[in-house]
Amino acid sequence: MNRGTAAVVAGTALLSLTLAGCSLNVQNVPLPGGADLGGHPYTVKADFADVLDLVPQASVRVNDVAVGRVTKIGLGADGWSATVTMKVNGKVKLPANAYAHLEQSSLLGEKYIQLSAPTGGKEQPSGTLRDGAVIPVSHTNRNPEVEEVFGALSMLLNGGGIDQLKTISVQLNKALTGNEPEIRSMLGQVDTLVSDLDAHKQDITDALDGVNALSATLAARDQQIGTVLTGLSPGLKVLEEQRGQLVTMLRSLDTLSGVAVDTVNRSKDDMVADLQALAPTLRRLADAGKALPDSLQVLVTYPFTDEVLNGVKGDYLNVYLDLTAVPGTRLIPEMPASGNVYPPDPEQPQAARKSKATTDKKLRDAGIPLPLPSVTGTGTSTGTHTSTGTSTSTGTRTSGGRR
Template sequence: MLVASALVLTGCGSGGFDGVYNMPLPGGADLGDRPYQVKVQFKDVLDLVPQAGVKVNDVPVGRVDRIDLGADGWTAEVTVLVNGDVRLPGNSVARLRQSALLGEKYVELARPAEGRAEGALADGSVIPVERTNRNPEVEEVFGALSMLLNGGGIAQLQDISRELNAALEGNEPQIRSLLDNLNTLVGDLDAHKGEITRALDGLNRLGGTLNAQREQITGVLDGLEPGLKVLSEQRTQLVTLLQSLDTLSDVAVDTVNKSKDDIVADLKALAPTLRKLAEAGTNLPNGFELLLTYPFPDSAVDAIKGDYTNLYADLDLNLGTVVENLGRSRQSPLPSLPGLPGIDGNAPSLPLPLPNLPLPGVTGDSGLGDLLGGLLGGGR
């Protein structure tokens, strides 16, 4: 009997039997005729063993072929065999799960939770460690619960509850009012969420603009440093200046208070003058236009060319016309003469009429008439 058993074992060994790990688990997945191989990288495979199951949506589709150490020396590389009829996207994810609380570990393959599927898993595909994960172990859950119950804040919950009740007792109306105000505030914020969103978008654009002009802003701030240094050096003088301004302000206020009545009286006295100026209207500005060009109109400025002026004048020197104009204006051509001694009364008005007497010894045209006519008769 022992010999027969040894022969059976020897026959199995010659066929490639390496141990119990080569024996498929009962009830495992059917790999079919053409299974494909996928490598899955995990940070930690826990107690996963070869021949463990591979599932998709809790349906067995393959098994773990072997578990090796990754090329980086820090990760575990699990080689799984998947039924060739199972189609999965190339960016599938892998998770290490447990069939029950104390059940066996298995590898779950699933489509990506976010984003769209890309490509397809094929023989030789690799699922990197970034797309793998594992569920927490029962030991880890109980350990965390123990830390929470023993070393956590559970013991302080009674104190927190007692202090909270003491704080709220007797303040129920205020608490209700606070909650109502908080509800109103939240409602107002919700009603203005469009404006708040636009304000945040504006701040975002402002931040982008400031970031784009960061070099210019840095240059401006660096340029302010010398000025700030000068202000710091002259701090004493600036403080003295401000104190002097404070003293000047006190003096100015005191002066205004003391001369207030006089200032009001002066302003009231100026009121008639200002009123008349207002009544003058445009006459005053028009009069100022002739001030610089008197006795000529302001259009005479156009005749000034540099340092000379073009002038065309017509002068009427006719003595009779001059005397006639003076008589018409009722003004004497001679200045007022002082009174003569011994003569009372008013002197006769000037000019006196001249007698029309012929000159002795002058007959005919002696030529003087033309001369006098030229001098007294007028000309141009």
């Protein structure tokens, strides 16, 4: 035995004695080539529904760059989930709402934890991930295992769906064979329908919103609707009782409509002839034009129309009004040219008669017309008439003028 071999044996014996003398947890020994944690790493925990075969000392990565390692794996507080404790380099800054994904480096490679920020802009960062932070289950997931993929593929290949796919393919081939134009037309119509629906999606959304508002209104007034429906029950019952009469009435209306149509059809020629005969009269009325309204205006003012004034010379048209007084009426004669206006009234005091005579004289001298005398008597007038020219009758005649 040379010296090299003796040194190796001695070293092996020394290592065996050391391992036998104290307990050593191999999982706590950092793997060579691991991530550099720096001088001030911080601890982060993540709750997983299933960690598969993840082991301590597994890598923790950000964008596939190793930034830490898994230090501990244990059961969560609920006893069903797994809590993974990680140490991350203190220089790595992650958002407080970061995600933790359990991924695999290759098809048969090791498991590791991938930390990432939320994507899509749906969640805004709310600070940074600090020491002792816990990533909830809602922000963790895992990729499917190779065994799971093979199991699903085995189920599909072993009668799980291949036969059904073959049946579907054969039936589709039979259905499409010889119907290519119809299928092409149907696809074109479907494309048009989808295009129209896409162009009117805002209208469809508004209609759905309107239906939603209507449903909310109906739900808020369900009591009133129930009352209305309850009140309709007696009316519906009456309609049900009178159904026979309603049917008879509708049949009678059908018969009446048939008779009316037949009557119109039979009298159509006569009605057309009457309208044709009426056409000349309407044409003459249309030709009359403005003359017809003017003639109607003269007709309603007969016998003294406005046109009569145009044929009268001068400014006045003499009109005489003859009044026939009732028997027993005292008539006062016309006013004399001079002197007192009226004969003295024996029943009136002398002073009053003189005052009235003086007043009348002043009015006459000033050119002011005197008031008409009052006529006393009982009974009603036998009649009045007007005439032009000179007439003689028993009573008082008043002459006037029309300007």
